[in-house]
Structures are given as structure tokens and as C-alpha cells.
Amino acid sequence: MKFFPASLFVVLLGMGINEIFRNFIPVLFIQPVHLVNLPATSISDLSSFIKFPALSAFANYNVWLTALTLAIVASLETLLNLEAVDNIDVHKRESPPNRELVAQGVGNILAALVGGLPVTSVIVRSSVNINAGAQSKISAIIHGIFLLLAILLLSPLINLIPFASLAAILIVTGYKLAKISIFKTMFAKGWNQFIPFVVTILAIIFTDLLIGILIGLAVSLFYLLKSNYKNPFTIEKGILHTGEVVRIELPNQVSFLNKASIKNTLWSVPENANVIIDASYADYIDNDVLELFVDFKTVIAPEKNIKLNIIGIKEKYQLSDHIQFVNVLDREAQKQLKPAQIVDLLKKGNERFMLGKWNEKYFRHQVNATSSGQFPMAVIIGCIDSRTSPELIFDAGLGDIISVRIAGNIITEEIIGSLELAIKEIGVKLIVVKGHSRCGAIGVAVDAIKKGETDVITQKIKPAVDMAMLVAPSLQTQTELQETVCKLNIENSVNAILKNSSYIKDLVQSGTVGIVSAYYDTASGEVIFNERIYV
Template sequence: MNSTNSISLKNLGSDLPAGLVVFLVALPLCLGISLASGAPLLGGVIAGVVGGIVVSLVSGSQLSVSGPAAGLTVIVLNGITKLGSFEAFQLAVVIAGVLQLILGFLKAGIIGHYFPSSVIKGMLAAIGLTLILKQIPHFLGADKDFFGEMEFFQFDGRNTFTEMVYAFEHIEKGALLVGVISLLIIVLWDKPRFKKYALFKFVPSALIAVIVALGINYFFKASAPVLTINTEHLVQLPTMDSWTKLVAQLTQPDWSALGNMDVYILAITIAIIASLETLLSVEAVDRMDPLKRVTPTNRELKAQGFGNFISGLLGGLPMTAVIVRSSANINAGGKTKVSAFFHGILLLISVLFLSSVLNQIPLSALAAVLLVVGFKLTKPSLYVSQFKLGLEQFIPFIVTILAILFTDLLIGISIGLAIGVFFILKANYKTPYFFHKEKHKQGEVIRLQLSENVSFLNKASILLTLHHLPDNSEIIVDGSKSTFIDYDVLDAIQNFKINAQERNIRLHLQNIPEVVSTNAH
């Protein structure tokens, strides 16, 4: 059985601390996205809980984390306004979930394989840069915009860069001090020289940073009131101290809106955008996975559809697989879906029992966590390695970064994809391409003979073929007849080589060039 279909408890030592880090990152994001969407604050937390607990159980991805996405903020805000009530909007989320389930059964997930690696890597690098740019104001204690905002143009009329200028002119000294200390703790705690000690290995640096930040702010209140961090720069969780109060806050969809055509238009919009963002995210997560496991994309669409169906019923926002949380999960050492599940449990517990403590956490400490995540996504070495691959890889990569920085995720990806397709068509102008698999019997060696010219357009069929090869088999991938093999195909084969070891597949590559991995970690 493919490893993506099972839950393993043998990695609890890695997954539980990673789940804690994801929880610390996800909580303010859930609240901030709710705030920006004009929805009840609890709506974002509900989506986070459902994404963590429900979607992780149904999904085939081991490392992606689902929850409310900043990319859907404008759609949610406009949808609630147009429909006239949040309850009518809930109905649209329920219907969107059903549509995603249908897309999964129709096997629409294959579209995720048609995004060039240069565009996916550009997306990751752009998200890293965006995280850094967006968190600096929170780090300085001078940003009143919601935590987790990812758009270039902001609700207060500023943009990403003018917001930074404003932040440097209105620094809150206490928040900055907490942020700097938190960042130093995270960087030093994660140094390899300390990882040989059990405390440094199993206790996440983000947790230590948050605990120290809490202590510093309490010290400010008692001994240096001038440095005390303002409430608007702390986590702001709704206070509910019992299960009864939580249930009382849940709202039901307005079923009377079933006759409103605007509900269905909004549902289709949410289903399409959420599905695209999910497929892009899981493709990126698979690239960052050290084990190179492959997420079954059709199953992921079903999981997201089921999650949105449940979230809509309970009063939650629509969700996607979210690259920020997923990156935090991988960087914190998560190994399986247990970490995502655990983060969902912690979100639920936090709503019920921990709001008074969590509401004292400075956002500058959480910004420090995301600054580190952002840097790991957009390391300088990534740009160097992409440049060395040639202009046909570097140009789509850098265009995607710039487009996302100055617009948003989906528009930027679309622009990068258009540039990537141009180079693909240019490469495929002269010669045809095909992928051939010889017939084989049980126990015989399977030979996959590549054609004379193998382009990126062959990537999806090659991935599908490799993914369905039987475990415990012997495979030869032969490129001896190939005069050109696209980098994306080579990258997919090299990633499969790592995954094959887990499935006990003996893989032999003949005349297949080695490629240098440029995946972010």
C-alpha cells in the first residue's frame, strides 16, 4: 500500500511538537482571516478545527495542513455582503463542499500535475518573501492589519511596501524587543550543535519563544509599563469557557436561501478557487517532503470537499490546503498527518479552555516564527540553483515570484504558468513526444522506455505510471533513445527514486541525467 494512505504513530516524537508549532501559527491566522472576511471570529477557528481533525483523517497527504485561506478573504467578504447574511453564506460553503466532492470523483485532481516545477518553486519563494514582508510590521508592533494578510493592496489603502515604511515610523519598543528575543531563541535553538541534546531535539523552538515572550510581557506589565505591548498586538481569541457556550455560538446554514441563484454562483466560485489553491499547495508540499511522497490529488479534492461541507454546516469559513501552515509543519519536523490532526485538537482545546492565556501571546513572537519559515522558503541558494538550470526554468520562476508579490497567489500563478507554457510550447515545436511502457508479466522486470523527446507535457502520465507501479518490483527507466528530457520529468523521476525505497521498488536508471534538487526545506 502507498504510504500516503495510512496513519503511523511511530513518529509521535516528531509529529506532536510539529503540531504544536502549527497550532501557534494557525491560531492567529484563523482569527485574522475571519476578521478580514467580515465573518464571526469563531468561523475561522471552526474551519481550522475541521481542517485539522476532519480533513487530515480523510486526506491522503501526510504533511499538508488545511484551514481558512487568506486567498479566499475577498471572496468571503463580498459573498457575505451580497447574500445579506453569514447564514446564507454558510449554505454556499456547504454546496461548494459538495461540488469539490464531485470534482474528486470526476478525477479532476490531475490538473495539479500540469503546473511546471519552476512555477511551483516560484510560488514557494514568493510566499516566503511575502511572509517576511508581511510579518515585519507585526514584528515591529506597528501593524493594525489582520495577522496573516497576504494581499499586496490592503484594506486600509496601503500596500505591502508602504505598510513597512509606516511600521518603521511607528515602532512599538516592547513588541520589537519581544520579537528580536523570540527570533534569536528560534535561530539558536535550531542550531545543529544543540540538536544532540534531547531538550533541543524534542521541544520546539517556537514553543520556547512563545513562553519567553509571555514572560517578558508579564515583566513589562509589572516593572516597565511603558514597554507593555498593546492589546491589538496580542492574540485575540473569543472567550468561551465551556462546551455549552461553544455550541451556543454555532450557527446553522439558511436553508431558505436554496432558491437564491447567487448562492450557487458563489458556491461554484469557492469550489474552483479553493480546489486550485489546494492542488497548488499539495504539489508544493510534496516537493518539500523529504520522503517525496505523492499526494493522491483526487482524494485530496474529496477530503477538502468533505471538510468544507462540515465547516459550512457548523458555521466555519471555507478552507483549502494552506502552504504557510504546511511549510511550518515541515520545517518543525512533522512526519505524518498526525501533526495536522494534533494541531486541530489544540485549536479546539484553545477555544474551550485556554483563551485567557493565549490572548496574552504577543503577535511579534509569532511573527518571528513566520519570519524563519519565510526565509527557509526563499533561501538565496534556491535562486542560484534555478538560475543555473537555464533561462527556460529561471524566467518562469522569477516572473511567478514578482507576479505573486504584486498581485495575489492565484493571479501570480496564472501569469507564471502562462510564461512557463510559452517555453514548453517552444521546446515542443520541432519534435513529437510520447511515453511508452512495455507489457510485462508478474515477477518480470518492468522497462519504461522514454521517447526521443520527453517534454513537461508528459509529466502527468509519467507520474501516474510511476505511482501505480507495483510495490516490491524491479523497474528500469531507460532514456537511451531520448535526445531531450525536460527538467520537470527528470525531477519527477528523481523524486520517485526516493519514494521507491519506501515501497521496496528496485529502480534502475539508464541514461537518465542526474538533476540537482532545488526544493526548499
Template sequence: MSTEKSFFANAKNDLTAGLIVFLIALPLCLGIAQASNAPLFSGIVAGVIGGIVIGFFSKSSLSVSGPAAGLVAIVIGALASLSPVVNGKPDAAAGFSLFLCAVMIAGFIQLILGFVRAGSIANYFPTSVIEGMLAGIGLTIIFKQLPDAFGYVKAAAHDAGIEDGEAGVALDPIRGLLDHIEPGAVIIALVGIGILILWTTKAMSRFKMIPAGLLVVILGTLLNEVFRHVAPALYVSGAHLVSLPVPQSAGDFFNQFRMPNFSGFANPLVWQIGATIAIVASIETLLCIEATDKLDPMKRYTSGDAELKAQGIGNLLSGFIGGLPITSVIVRSSANINAGARSKLSTITHGVLLLVCVAAIPMVLNMIPKATLAAILIFTGYRLCRPAVFKHMWHAGLSQFIPFVVTAVCVALPFLGLLKGVGIGMIISIFYILRNNLRIPFFYHRTVYESGEVVRLDLAQEVSFLNKASIKKTLESIPDNSTIILDASGTEYIDYDVLELIREFQITKAPDKDIKMSLVGFKNSYKLAGEEDDVPLQDDRETIYGQTPIKRTAGRYKKLLKQLTSSS
């Protein structure tokens, strides 16, 4: 008998969860499009496709896909580099049409990654680098939203250098912000941030089912309408409001969807941007899927390969009809789970509601102040780079904290950006991995007698070429007329270079210094001559010297090297 349930088996829970996720996703789709310098409608398109299309093809029951804050920095840089200069000004519309080709390329690459079973790629990125990347993105998002939070119109901001700092954090544009403050926008932004902070406290736990993001949007809009009638000087309008086209007919609505400029496929820069989006989006998606599976009350497992294929289909379609790049997003996915979702019906429902909303009530959306969306994005950025994250990574040790901080800073720097920042973070992380590998090539037990000494070296579980130098220095420091027991009983792997070093010392150097060398636990495949399995692993003074030991020591190799160097 089949154990599969009907698609609508949990319709009550899923439809309710879909409504809640829609209310959360709507301001996020608009806000992320705004943060990316892209048309606001492109964020809605990505949300619709992430909900309906990816929701249908995905094997995940609970993950929600849509435009992601993690790609904001990439989109900003891509649009800036692809927009041709016309009459001394960048043509943003032409740049966006070329950018859509990059989104399609990203989808195609993700499809390939899915078919070649690259779903485990996220496992090879250290947590410190991923956390640092998110913290750097958080800093970038906060900075990017400051103009709208202060009511600084972007057209005027260009002269003050605001646009130059959007790829990362810079301090110079702050001076321009302080000269162009709209008090109404600041009040709306502060009220929004205050509500978002309040919603994280225990006192408001009973109201958790009310989406904080939706509440911020509603109150911000109502507050601005109050300003219109009570305090006109505080009312924000025009460029300070969301500006979605209001279709007068079905034809007008469908004309908002944009087709890519297919000549972009002949541009190498477009392919480079597409590959960057594919890599970052795939990593973020796989990490989100892993986190969602852990939160799933039913403990279901999602294939990373199948998810990459679904994301690839979604991004191909999103780029084709004018949407932003899409990833699986943990904020909406966790909200979906907390709202009681049981199947992918909730994800599809949220996508359908997004489509209906922008088609039926765009005039209502156009009443939303950009400052209220900026509040949501600033709070989102803060959560990515909040002090608790830095504190957690600090307690994890310097080998985690330093790659984390370096990645965060490099991602936020305007002349490096996300991809180079992550690359530098990976280099630092690899350095610490190699450094840690060097630390424990072996543990030792040293026993000193009047007529000589016995040194036993217990090799680590894995001995790589990185350990060659420390083992070589240790063997060369062993005193004449000593006994050395080299124990590989607990070792799974020994690098060829290390084996050659041991073989050379055993055959040539040990006899020259009258050192008795015993090899214990080495595999037959290593082909080391003279292995003596009957050599005592404990320092048996009667068997070896027949004397009472003068001194015994044990520990890591650095301690032994220090002893041997000082005694020589």
C-alpha cells in the first residue's frame, strides 16, 4: 500500500502557512529588489517563480525560494558593470536586460551541477567563511539602505558619492546623508526598526503569528498617511515611495515582464557574472536546505542534487521573464515551518498570492514608503552581522574567528566584493587547516636512564607531507646510543615522503648513531624492513636497560623537540 498522501492532505495547515509566508515575502521581495538597484517588479517576479515553479519541482517539502539578500552585492556590482553609458549617464534599463542573460546562465549552470551530483559542494566550505560572507553581506545591506532610511533620493545621492559606496562599506558618503535628511522618512524607519526589535522579545511571543515585516509595512504606510493630513512637512512622497507600474489592463500587466537582451550571451562578462551567481546561489541554497531539513518536524531529507535542478529551472525562467536570481532562503523557510506547513503546497500558495497581489492591488503597494522597506532590510542586515555572531565565532577559537572576520571585512570592502572576499577567506581558512595539521604529527613518551634513553613516538591518525619537517627534526635530534620505538598502530595514513624519511633514517642514520630503531604497527604495504611487533610499547627497564629510569616525560612533539634541543 502506498504511503504517499494526497497533495491536499494538509491543506488547512499549508494554506494558512502560505498566507503567512506571502505576507512576509511581499516586503522582502520589494526590499531586496530595491537594495539591488533593480526594478521592484523583478523582485516580485522572482518571488512568484520561487514559490510556484521551484515549489513544484523541488523535492523539499518546506523550503521557500525567492530573491535573496545574499545576492544583493553581486546584483549591484553586475548592474553597475553591465549598464552602458549613454549621454554621460549609465543606462540602467539596458544593463538590466543584459543582466537577465546572466541569471539564465546561472540557472543553466545549476542544472548541470544537479546532473553531475554536485549537491554536496556546500560541505567543502568552512563554516567560518560562510558566516563571514553573511556578516559582510549584512554590512553591505545596512549601508545600502541608509539613503532610503534618511530619505535621501538616489538621483541626488549620485553627486555625493552614494552610488560609489554601494558595493561595500565606505565612510565618505555618510557626510552626504547628513546633509539630506527627510525627518518623516527617518521617523518611519525608526518606528519600523523599533517594531522589528520589539517582536524579538519574550514579551511579544504571544504575537509571533503576526508577521513583523507586514506590521512594519502597514504601520509605516498608515503613519505616512497620517503625516499627509496632520503634519504635511513630514509626509514623504514621489521618489520616496514604492513605484510599481499600475496596469490598466491585462495587457499592461504582462508588459511589465522584461525579456533579456540575448546579445548578452556573447559577452564574457555576462558569463562571469552568471557563474558567480550560480556558485553563490547554489551554496546558499544547499546550506538553507540542510538547515530546513533539520527544522522539519517530520525529519525528511532533501536531495541537494534535485534541489539544484529545481533552482536551475527557476533561474532560467526568472531570467527569461525579467526576475532577479533566486535561492532557497532560510528566513522564509523557517517562517513556513513555524506557521505549521506540512508540504510544498504552502510554498506554491505563497507564490500564487504574490502574483495575484501585484496584478490586482499595485496601487496599494505604491503607498508604501521606501523607508519602511529600508527598516526591514537594515534589520535583516543587522541579524546577519549582529554582535552575537562575532562573539560566537570568537569563542570557537582564533582558527575560526580570524577567517570569519577577514571574510566579513573583505566582502564589505567596495574594491573586493563578495566573490573575492570569500576567496580570501577561503585562503585564510586553508592556512589554519594546514597549520592545525602541522601541530600534532605524534605524541611521545621519553624515558631517560644512566646508560641511555628510550623514546616512543605514537604517530597521529593521519601523517601527511606537512608533518615531514617536524618528524625529520625529531629523528635527527635523537641522542646517540638510544632506542626509538615508532608506533603506527593508530595511524590510518602515512604520506609517501614521510615513509621515505623513516626508511632512510632506519637504514642509514640510525646505525651510524648506534640508535636501535623499532617499528610497530606499520602496514605491510609500506614495505619497511625490520618491523618488530614484539618490541614492548611500555618502557620496560628490565627488557631494555635493566635500570631504574632517571626521568620520564610525555606530551606533544614540540615539548620533546625542546628537550632534545636543550640537552644537545
């Protein structure tokens, strides 16, 4: 019960049992040495407890050493208590550590000036406040007032409290803060988390708070350095239209400890590879590592015919961005691509899109690289739906594809003219007609045709609607009907291109240009290509 906390019950129970022992079983009575011992205090003689500091002690070396030790221990205990209290707070609020330490320092200075002992935040009183239902910091102030009144008015009663009762409260509080489930959680995080956790606990138990924490920090630092040494960066290898690219992304801090692993990685890059060293997220790079990059750029990369991009280096370092290649298509790469290869590249791009592992585009460099011309590999005919942007769902870069958007991905004379221009003048090798699930244009067309209404878009989609109604006029739900119409309409658009453009048809039959239909699932993000590729 919050009105009658368990800790208060334990204190009263211990006092009551001890008084029973005093009167009826003296042999079990707890002697005063094992009871709380507060000096008798009254408001009238309160001034006798005020002790002003001896200024001559400021020259004593031991005073400064003791003060520094107390400051460190008190600060550490307060910070640990803040962490513990935040964990048991039902609202999971975050206590400001800086404000707490400043307040504690000011309080200790003022207390010392009148002969008081240094204070620190402790878990017992904080947990009592929380368990009693306290909601704000005013509870701590009220708590302090009650403590003062208790010392002044209730010291004879407080002196009846057995240390054993207080010990029981501390044990229960400690268990709540270090439950078995916490050990299980730390163990599940791995040895690099569990070992420092256990070592810190054991060190505090067998030494003291300050030494135990320092030992725990040393063990944690060891595992931190070990982790940084083993995994200072991420490596991604991908196949793009420009070939295989090895991308090395540096972390926020790159120290000299990372030099060996970075060197082993760079020196093992095969010949004729494309390498990107991305330092965009690195706020600090050790000079030894920078020298390593310079050696790789000036010696290793030229000898092994490696094209190297170094990007994102901060201006404070004497190493500017170094760009030798940009992931954009040039005329030579465009000519070498085959339609089937382009389909495979689009599939891989869609896989990256679904996994959320998009390639870095470096658009600023791509803008410069494509400023004098474009050499796209494919033209994508798709619906105007805002969820189906081809550049995004195929993880394409600037200038990789031409996007044609029209409601219902229908085919018109103007679109056919644009396709012929894209093939003849720009060198496109693949045409993709892409529809998508839950297409609004298809839904509107199906409803309009059922009502006998037609317009320019509807008239183009009508053959697919008629065909779908013939296939299963009564068994399909409205959703199934629309999806069937969508897929039939995609194939109709492919056939319309081949039927109305002898130029494109001849190129498709010769294998120079490919044409393929595709269906985009707006729920999963997957693009499903029709196995029938006209190449």
C-alpha cells in the first residue's frame, strides 16, 4: 500500500519486536550498539552543532586530498543513483546529471561552512519517494523537511530502529535494482557487455565504490578498444552498371588503433577495382590513417589500376575529396550493356530498395558527370501514382533511366514517339512497362466501364477490362478484378508498342533492344518482372 509503505512496516516491526524482546525475552534483545544512534537534539541548542571551518587547514595537503576523494566518490555515487532512479521511475524520465552535481556541490560547500557533513544522492530515499507515489521534485524537498523535523523532534524514537531493519530494506532495494532478469539481459547482449558488468559489481563488493568503478571502467575501455580495433568501418561490395564497387564507410571516430585493419583492407583490394572511401560521418581521423589514405591514393591505387574516390573529408584535414570515377553511365558502358543485363541491374536495385540498403548516389558529383550528356540504360513507362517513382524503387542514380509517367501506364502515339527518340538518339537498350497494385486509374476505369462511361484513359484500359470479365465474370471480388485488369493492361501496353512501332519491333526481334513488363507491389516494394522478355 502506498499509504503505508513496506519499508515503514519493516522499521516499525523491527522496533516492536525488539521492544518485546526487551521486556519478555532479554536474551534476544538487540543492544544499543546495533541500533541507530542519533545525538539528542533540540531547537534551543541547535547553535551548539554549528562549527565554522578552520581557515588554517586550507594549507594542509591531506585536507585537499580528502576533499578530492570525497568529491569524486560523492559525484560517482550520485550519477549511479540517478541512473538507478531513472530505471525505476514509472514515467522513465531523465534526470539532468549536470544540474544535480552543481546543486550537490553548492549544498556541500554551504554545509561545510557550518560544520555539516558532505551529502550525496542515495537510492534508498529516492526509491522510497518513487514507491510512495511521488510525482515531482517537491517530494525531495518535503522529504528533507521531514528528516530535519525527525532529527529535532523524534531522535529518541529513531534511536530504537535496529540496523537489521535498515539492512533488510537495503537488501530488497538492491535486489530490485539488480534482479536476475538484469543479469540475463546483460548476458544476452554478449560477453563484451556482460564481463565489464560482472567485474564492476564484484570489484565494488570486494573493494569499495571508487576502486570498483575504476576497475569496471578499465575493463570496459579494454573491450571498447578491442571493438574499435576489430570493426572500425563498414565494407559494402555491390555490382552497379559501372562494374563492381567496394565502398568503405568510416565511423565517427577513426583512431590510430584502426590503422592496421584499414591498411589490410585497402591493400587487399584486387586490381582494376572501383573503391569509395566515405568519410562523411567521420568527425575525427587520426593523422596516421590520413597518411595511409595518401599512400594508397598515390602509390597502391595507380600500381593496381584502382579507381579511387575519397569523399567527405572535413576541411580541417589537409586532404581534399579525390574523385576518379562516378557511378553514372557513359557512352561506352551503355553500348556494352545487353537488355538482359539491364533487367538484372534493375532487379538488384529493387532488392536494395526493399532491404533499405540504398547505394550512396553522391548527386553533386553525378550532376557534374552528366552535365555534358546522358546515356541512360532503360526507359520505364509507369503510372502517375506518387508511390511508384522508378528512380527510387530501382535505386537508380542520376541519368540511369528515363521515366515516362501516364495514368494507367497506357500507350499513346506521343509515348511511342518518345520511345523511338530515346532508342535512336539517346541509346536506350530496354523498355519496361510497369504497372502497380491498387492502381487508382485502373479502379476508376473499371467503375466507369461498368457504368458505360468512357474517356481517353478509360478507352485505352477497356480491352483489359473486357478480357478480365470474360475470364471470370462472377468469381472475382472487386479487388481481384482490378488486379487482373492491371496485369492484363500491362501486357496490352507492351503489345501496343510492338504493334504500333515497326522500328522498335525490328530492334526487339534482332535482340538490340529489349522490352519487358513488370508489376510493382505497393505493399512490399517488390517489382516482379514478367519472365517473358522480348529480347
